[in-house]
Amino acid sequence: MTTQAQAAPAAQDSPERVLGMVQAINDALDVAMSMDDTVFELGEDIQDPAGGGFKVHKGLSTKFGLDRVRPTPISEQAIMGAAVGAAIAGMRPVAEIMLMNFISVAADQLINHAAKIRYMSGGQTKVPLVVRTTTGAGGGFGAQHSDMLEAPLTHTAGLKVVVPSTAADAKGLLLSSIFDDDPVVFVEMFMLYYSQKGHVPPGDYRVPLGKLRTAREGSDVSLISWGRQVHECVAVADKLSADGIDAEVIDLRSLVPLDREGLLNAVGRTKRAVVVHEAVRRSGYGAELAATIHEELFGELAGPVRRVGGADTPVPYARNLEAEFLPHAGRIEQAVRSLF
Amino acid sequence: MTTQAQAAPAAQDSPERVLGMVQAINDALDVAMSMDDTVFELGEDIQDPAGGGFKVHKGLSTKFGLDRVRPTPISEQAIMGAAVGAAIAGMRPVAEIMLMNFISVAADQLINHAAKIRYMSGGQTKVPLVVRTTTGAGGGFGAQHSDMLEAPLTHTAGLKVVVPSTAADAKGLLLSSIFDDDPVVFVEMFMLYYSQKGHVPPGDYRVPLGKLRTAREGSDVSLISWGRQVHECVAVADKLSADGIDAEVIDLRSLVPLDREGLLNAVGRTKRAVVVHEAVRRSGYGAELAATIHEELFGELAGPVRRVGGADTPVPYARNLEAEFLPHAGRIEQAVRSLF
Amino acid sequence: MTTSLDTETRIEVSPQILLGIYTTAIKIKIYDDTYVSALKTGKAAGMYYSPRGQEIIPSAFAQVLRTDDYVLTIYRGIHDQIAKGVPLRELTAEFLGRATGTCKGKGGPMHITHPDSGLMVTTGVVGSGLPIGVGIALAAQMRGTDQVTVVNFGDGASNIGAFHEALNLASVWNLPVIFVCQNNQYAEYTAYAVGTSAKHIADRAAGYSMRSFRVNGNDPAQMYHAALASVEAARAGNGPTLIEAETYRFRGHTPADPMQYMPKEELQQAIAADPVPALRQRLIDESIATEDELGALEASLKQEIDEAFEFALASPQPDPSELYTDL
Amino acid sequence: MTTSLDTETRIEVSPQILLGIYTTAIKIKIYDDTYVSALKTGKAAGMYYSPRGQEIIPSAFAQVLRTDDYVLTIYRGIHDQIAKGVPLRELTAEFLGRATGTCKGKGGPMHITHPDSGLMVTTGVVGSGLPIGVGIALAAQMRGTDQVTVVNFGDGASNIGAFHEALNLASVWNLPVIFVCQNNQYAEYTAYAVGTSAKHIADRAAGYSMRSFRVNGNDPAQMYHAALASVEAARAGNGPTLIEAETYRFRGHTPADPMQYMPKEELQQAIAADPVPALRQRLIDESIATEDELGALEASLKQEIDEAFEFALASPQPDPSELYTDL
Ligand SMILES: Cc1ncc(C[n+]2csc(CCOP(=O)(O)OP(=O)(O)O)c2C)c(N)n1
Numbered sequence A, B: 001m002t003t004q005a006q007a008a009p010a011a012q013d014s015p016e017r018v019l020g021m022v023q024a025i026n027d028a029l030d031v032a033m034s035m036d037d038t039v040f041e042l043g044e045d046i047q048d049p050a051g052g053g054f055k056v057h058k059g060l061s062t063k064f065g066l067d068r069v070r071p072t073p074i075s076e077q078a079i080m081g082a083a084v085g086a087a088i089a090g091m092r093p094v095a096e097i098m099l100m101n102f103i104s105v106a107a108d109q110l111i112n113h114a115a116k117i118r119y120m121s122g123g124q125t126k127v128p129l130v131v132r133t134t135t136g137a138g139g140g141f142g143a144q145h146s147d148m149l150e151a152p153l154t155h156t157a158g159l160k161v162v163v164p165s166t167a168a169d170a171k172g173l174l175l176s177s178i179f180d181d182d183p184v185v186f187v188e189m190f191m192l193y194y195s196q197k198g199h200v201p202p203g204d205y206r207v208p209l210g211k212l213r214t215a216r217e218g219s220d221v222s223l224i225s226w227g228r229q230v231h232e233c234v235a236v237a238d239k240l241s242a243d244g245i246d247a248e249v250i251d252l253r254s255l256v257p258l259d260r261e262g263l264l265n266a267v268g269r270t271k272r273a274v275v276v277h278e279a280v281r282r283s284g285y286g287a288e289l290a291a292t293i294h295e296e297l298f299g300e301l302a303g304p305v306r307r308v309g310g311a312d313t314p315v316p317y318a319r320n321l322e323a324e325f326l327p328h329a330g331r332i333e334q335a336v337r338s339l340f
Numbered sequence C, D: 001m002t003t004s005l006d007t008e009t010r011i012e013v014s015p016q017i018l019l020g021i022y023t024t025a026i027k028i029k030i031y032d033d034t035y036v037s038a039l040k041t042g043k044a045a046g047m048y049y050s051p052r053g054q055e056i057i058p059s060a061f062a063q064v065l066r067t068d069d070y071v072l073t074i075y076r077g078i079h080d081q082i083a084k085g086v087p088l089r090e091l092t093a094e095f096l097g098r099a100t101g102t103c104k105g106k107g108g109p110m111h112i113t114h115p116d117s118g119l120m121v122t123t124g125v126v127g128s129g130l131p132i133g134v135g136i137a138l139a140a141q142m143r144g145t146d147q148v149t150v151v152n153f154g155d156g157a158s159n160i161g162a163f164h165e166a167l168n169l170a171s172v173w174n175l176p177v178i179f180v181c182q183n184n185q186y187a188e189y190t191a192y193a194v195g196t197s198a199k200h201i202a203d204r205a206a207g208y209s210m211r212s213f214r215v216n217g218n219d220p221a222q223m224y225h226a227a228l229a230s231v232e233a234a235r236a237g238n239g240p241t242l243i244e245a246e247t248y249r250f251r252g253h254t255p256a257d258p259m260q261y262m263p264k265e266e267l268q269q270a271i272a273a274d275p276v277p278a279l280r281q282r283l284i285d286e287s288i289a290t291e292d293e294l295g296a297l298e299a300s301l302k303q304e305i306d307e308a309f310e311f312a313l314a315s316p317q318p319d320p321s322e323l324y325t326d327l
């Protein structure tokens, strides 16, 4: 087995190809495993013919074998722990936790070990691990299958946290995460799996961690978001432009590392900010962003940083309640208008 | 077995008695179990003669029997899960998770079940559970035994989160938590176990959840904190008064429910706020408080809300590094002075 | 303390019990058929995990449990819920997220709760019900009641940490709890042996010094015997039991599942041995009931189920204010 | 596949191996004695979990393992660390939080890591090392090396979920990993049977179709045999082993522990059977070494250890900037 990185396989795809987010992630996994023999996957039900609950791994176990695309028992602690161990011993595991709520089953391995081992060992060992997971409200999956739990992860020193919003970013950020030497939690939102389609560059395409993307230019207010809500923000911004409010939409892409400079530059220009995220509002990552913006731009803002989040409740099942739980366009628009 | 609350036992203690925090907690457990047969404890090593790693339970298994003060295997998921189940079935369990980092082992039961069951059942079942735990840096216990993890708990809808700073509060808040019908995580800081001593009222003494305590009056700036750092803040405030800065110190006592009104009134008066907590600064509860204060008091503040937290690192072992990790007096003072 | 019921054992069961088991099992089957066609026609939408093939297990327990006994189950739990007596109207309304549901529509299919029927918890996190069941059994033991707790879960769940901790704790505390592993041979798209190192899940009981039975869960008599023996033991204060009930899942993990991972013949064989019609035939063969009687029973059940769907479909969504209540 | 080594079996071991085991064991014992007195005199401060009584277990493994084999241990791990060859100066410096420590003083006693010696992880969270060890073994298997991974843990740890998941996964993947349960009869202040439902922890191996040995961990020959057989199996691709090594903890869980929960006679009996002096006597009795030779060995070890302490005590604390590095 070779552990050296090899050249990426020649891109066989048309440069103009359009992929959904599921295919983009599949492509990133394919490219990473082709490039580097130390990259492998482990998780529940990821083997063919199913290729995972959302078909993310379709074809990969057939191509790379069950040694590299390893179906596991339902044992999140063992999945996470085995990934940590393999990472310490020189591999680049990509572990799948089927749904983000199940990270709570494996939280010890993630918080006490993956995040801390490099620090505790004084840099002797490192944990080049990616934990991929998916989640989100809106699918009618109820309180135990829908939570966005990125905020607690950003509070865990030693973890990187990435949430892609487009197909191309999903690929480019995942490849960067896999070849990063620190543990990255890569949060996919399944409501984007099929709704997001776009041009995805072939081959070893990378999007660096810690660089925000301006999803929409604008000068009057900055809407700051990640994942699914970026698209909600763009829709609201488009609507508001009819009323003469020119809103910028910022897609953070990675929450840790945070593109602090890019963020503060943007809000420094627009003087108004609304942070939008799906997670429960209280103690969400929006709080960290709002606190930071106020600290750095005190006296320069035209109004307080508004936070639009999920309701401070579990995710309810009934369709109407779930829709109201979400930080929907109505609430985003209201928050923006309150600043003018 | 009677499940009705009975009259509290006649207080045998002198009304002037002075107890340490460990004794105050022991007293609260004793009173609760005497009053109500449905109250019981479970946790590792809590039985006599040891009575727990910090002797919190000393004498209780002898007095109430091993049926009510139940030593468990090292099985945090089972401890937490059994407590959830017993609570649903009409008991008032008080579970001990020996150190707060180990809550990560049982996070599924806490986050996905304890917090959500009342909501998911549409109010048919409730979870009157207290999870007691202890933690804190400064004891030289290293990265896996020192974390303050209250912020993620405040992000979990359905949980209450309490952090006492004095012996009397520890008793009064614990009794309120035990007789609350919702799950409460009760975070003790072991650095206070022996350092905090004070008058502790006998009998069924309760301090309501959601009411802050003004630990020190002051008019120029509000230092907002909880647990051990309240005492750091008072010390800094005392020192600053020599320089003519009259600092108020607010002890939140319970983070959820938050005494929002009391907090905003205080900062509305002083116009300056510094939030101080031991947990890692990034995405700590200080962010939520800062964001809230700015939202509500925009334009009224003399400066941004400053946040002083633990370093954005794991807790290091070496004494000098651990001391620097902590939000020590030097850093608090600097933050306060930056507002003048 | 570990004993094991040989799968070959032939056990006698009274005609009345057999008829009782059938009555519950056919109710579950008709309910499932109705739900699946409602999904196809678009009358119902959302998550559904069919229990087809596994009906006998809770139906046998229903002959032994009291209303005040406790049951916990999982997302794939409609058979357990029906068998425990959760009323069909409120149950269906909850599945469809309506205000009239058991949980006011806030829990949904994966979180059915109905304490009045003893159905305490339905969980969507694999294995998480086991420690909670231990706690419910502990409450019964501490109160000195003789209530029994039954925790249902799948074969895949036997590989998660919570299983281990729960069985160990139940054993050291000698709790009145019965762990029922409904071994349908698959965890989602993964076959038993890919994830499970034990030849049989019941083999794990020895590591907890726990009584265990391994039975053909589709055989009414064997299943009844295991249920009866374990419930009697629990009620008498003789502690927990692990039952491995071997069965098979006739439908996909979810309705969208094309079931490509199952060998065709294996599935066909299992369906050919469908325990519900087999039991029906036995009732007729042994003159326990006539074709007419069973036909009338089935028709009345179908009517009750259809009415439950109508009730649910006619019910409103919860009031928007419910988003913020029960917290 | 499950086999068990009877504790009565008498096994032959070469003089050289016995001497090797003693050399490691006495080094551990002297180190422990030195540390405990440093704590008493205030030269050392902080957490310390004495392994006194458990020295034979890693000392036997040391005769079998290679430097490039992997070991994981727990807070009570100084015996495992010394046996694996972690250099005493850096080890001691890490215990005392100095810049010259294995981890620059940032990990501390509960988190000793020294990959150059194959000591990969020391964990403070009970049971958490087992899944990590599985992953390290997996890496070796995937790379096609013949490195073996040994994961040490206590009896109490066998009741936590991670144990279950790790053993199951190691078995289904047939990994080169050895789970060594150092059963010292107590988990903190709680006796074995209060928390553990299995008569013997080795009984749990059957639930994972795993090879297992239950041995007297204080008997050098038994322990050596179990280590050798399990390492040879792992190296040959024949999968994991669970070893239950029965032993006893001679000192408190921590130095502050008054040990009131231990029956006095039980402790006295265990100390009377102290395996380290017993092995020493055997070496003399069987003319494997002379009193003089052993005395010289011990004196030189004592000197090495004292020098390690001096080195550590003379070392500076880490530079304050280290707070923010290695992240
Ligand atoms: C902790 C956890 N991990 C993963 C899942 C996703 N998941 C849902 S059902 C299932 C398979 C469960 O199989 P089994 O226990 O055999 O029950 P069955 O569905 O066959 O009845 C999985 C992996 C989950 N719900 N919870």
Ligand SMILES: Cc1ncc(C[n+]2csc(CCOP(=O)(O)OP(=O)(O)O)c2C)c(N)n1
Binding pocket: B044, B074, B076, B098, B102, B105, D076, D124, D125, D126, D127, D153, D154, D155, D156, D157, D158, D184, D186, D187, D188, D249
């Ligand atoms: C998950 C977890 N729970 C609790 C503790 C606290 N704790 C530290 S050591 C210990 C006892 C462990 O006993 P055992 O596994 O037998 O190992 P020993 O200390 O006897 O070597 C406990 C409960 C912990 N460190 N981790």
Ligand SMILES: [Mg+2]
Binding pocket: C154, C155, C156, C182, C183, C184, C185, C186, C187, C188
């Ligand atoms: Mg199954």
Ligand SMILES: [Mg+2]
Binding pocket: D154, D155, D156, D182, D183, D184, D185, D186, D187, D188
């Ligand atoms: Mg032990």
